[in-house]
Amino acid sequence: MTALACQRFEKFWSQVALSYNDHEIAILGSDQPRNFNCITNKHLCHFISHIKDNLREAKSLGFKISTILNRYYDTIILEMTKSKETNMGLIALTEDNIKYGGSMIICGDNQIGIKSFLRNISNYQTAEKTFVKKKGSIAVYKKKQPLFSHWKKYQDFHLNRDGYYTRCDMFSPKEVDKGSRQLTSAFDTKLFGEVADLGSGWGYLSKEALRQNDKITKLTLFENNYSAYLASKKNIDDKRATFRWTSLKNIKKLKPRFDHVICNPPFHSGKLKDIDLLRSFVFYCSRLIKHQGSVWMVFVSGVYVESDLKQYFDIIKILYKDNHYFVCQLLKPNIKRH
Numbered sequence: 001m002t003a004l005a006c007q008r009f010e011k012f013w014s015q016v017a018l019s020y021n022d023h024e025i026a027i028l029g030s031d032q033p034r035n036f037n038c039i040t041n042k043h044l045c046h047f048i049s050h051i052k053d054n055l056r057e058a059k060s061l062g063f064k065i066s067t068i069l070n071r072y073y074d075t076i077i078l079e080m081t082k083s084k085e086t087n088m089g090l091i092a093l094t095e096d097n098i099k100y101g102g103s104m105i106i107c108g109d110n111q112i113g114i115k116s117f118l119r120n121i122s123n124y125q126t127a128e129k130t131f132v133k134k135k136g137s138i139a140v141y142k143k144k145q146p147l148f149s150h151w152k153k154y155q156d157f158h159l160n161r162d163g164y165y166t167r168c169d170m171f172s173p174k175e176v177d178k179g180s181r182q183l184t185s186a187f188d189t190k191l192f193g194e195v196a197d198l199g200s201g202w203g204y205l206s207k208e209a210l211r212q213n214d215k216i217t218k219l220t221l222f223e224n225n226y227s228a229y230l231a232s233k234k235n236i237d238d239k240r241a242t243f244r245w246t247s248l249k250n251i252k253k254l255k256p257r258f259d260h261v262i263c264n265p266p267f268h269s270g271k272l273k274d275i276d277l278l279r280s281f282v283f284y285c286s287r288l289i290k291h292q293g294s295v296w297m298v299f300v301s302g303v304y305v306e307s308d309l310k311q312y313f314d315i316i317k318i319l320y321k322d323n324h325y326f327v328c329q330l331l332k333p334n335i336k337r338h
C-alpha cells in the first residue's frame, strides 16, 4: 500500500506542483516521508512527526523536521493515520496553522477509510479538487473561517479508563493492554537493580514495576513516539525513572548493563505490520541485558514463535500462555553467535 500511496501523491503533485512552487509547506500525520519525496522545494517543506525514526528518515531526504507546527504555512499536507480521532485532532491543528486562503491537502488509502473521512469533511466544506487513484484519494480544501475547532480536544492528553494520561496517537490509549497486564503479573515483585523498559509507551509497565519493586535502583524508559514519551512523564513521578525519547535503532553502544529488561514489543511500523521490528526488539533485549539478568516479554500468539527466541537466548521459560498471548522470561543471552 505504501508504494501505491507514493505513486498516487507523485501523480497528483505532477499536476499541481507549479501552483505550490514557492509555498511554505508542512506535512503532517505521515509515517512514510518517502511518499512526499517528489516535492522538490524541500528547503521550504517541514516534515512534522512524533516518531523519531520518521524524523530521521525525513531529514535524510532533505526535509526540515519538527515535532510541532509552530507557525503559519501556505499549505499543509495531511496524510491520514489509522486512528480516526488522531485524524480529527490533526485537522483542527492544520486549520489553526494555515494562512487564510491557504490549502489543506488530505490524502490517504481506502484501506484506512479515506473515503468516509472525506465524506465527513464534506459536511463542513466542499473540496476544491479531488484526485482518486491507486486505491486511495487526495482532496484539496481552501482555508476559510474556522470549521473544526471542536476537534481540538483530540490533541489533548486525557485520563483513560485505568487512570493514566494518554492520547489517541499512541499504543492502547483507552485502557491498559491485556498482554501488558499479563506481563506485570509475571514479573510481579521479582525486579531489582537497573531495569530497562523497551518501547515504554505511556509508561504502564514501568509504573507497575516501580510500584511493586523497592529494590529497583534505576529504571530507564526508551520510547520512539514523542507523545507517548510525554504521557509517560506525566504518568510516572518516581526519582528512579529516566525517560529517553529515542529509537532503539539509534542506541550506538549496546552495553549489557541492565539487571532486568521489561518489554511488550511493537510489531507495526505506522500502519504496516513489521515482524523485523519485533525481531530487532528481541535482539536489543539480548544485547542490553547482563549475562546473569532476565528479560521479561509478552508476545501476541501466532505473531512470533517461541522457537525464534532460541536464536537470542539459551533459556526460555514460558510463564503464561492463552489463545491471545504468551509471556516469557528469557535468560542467558547468546550474543556470541551474532
Ligand SMILES: C[S@@+](CC[C@H](N)C(=O)[O-])C[C@H]1O[C@@H](n2cnc3c(N)ncnc32)[C@H](O)[C@@H]1O
Residues within 6 Å of the ligand: 053, 171, 172, 177, 180, 198, 199, 200, 201, 202, 203, 204, 205, 222, 223, 224, 225, 228, 246, 247, 248, 249, 263, 264, 265, 266, 267
Ligand atoms: C506494544 S507497544 C507497548 C507499550 C507499553 N510498553 C505498554 O506495555 O503499554 C510498543 C511500543 O514500542 C514503541 N516503539 C516502536 N518502535 C520503536 C523503536 N524503534 N524504538 C523505541 N520504541 C519503539 C511504540 O511507539 C510503542 O509505544
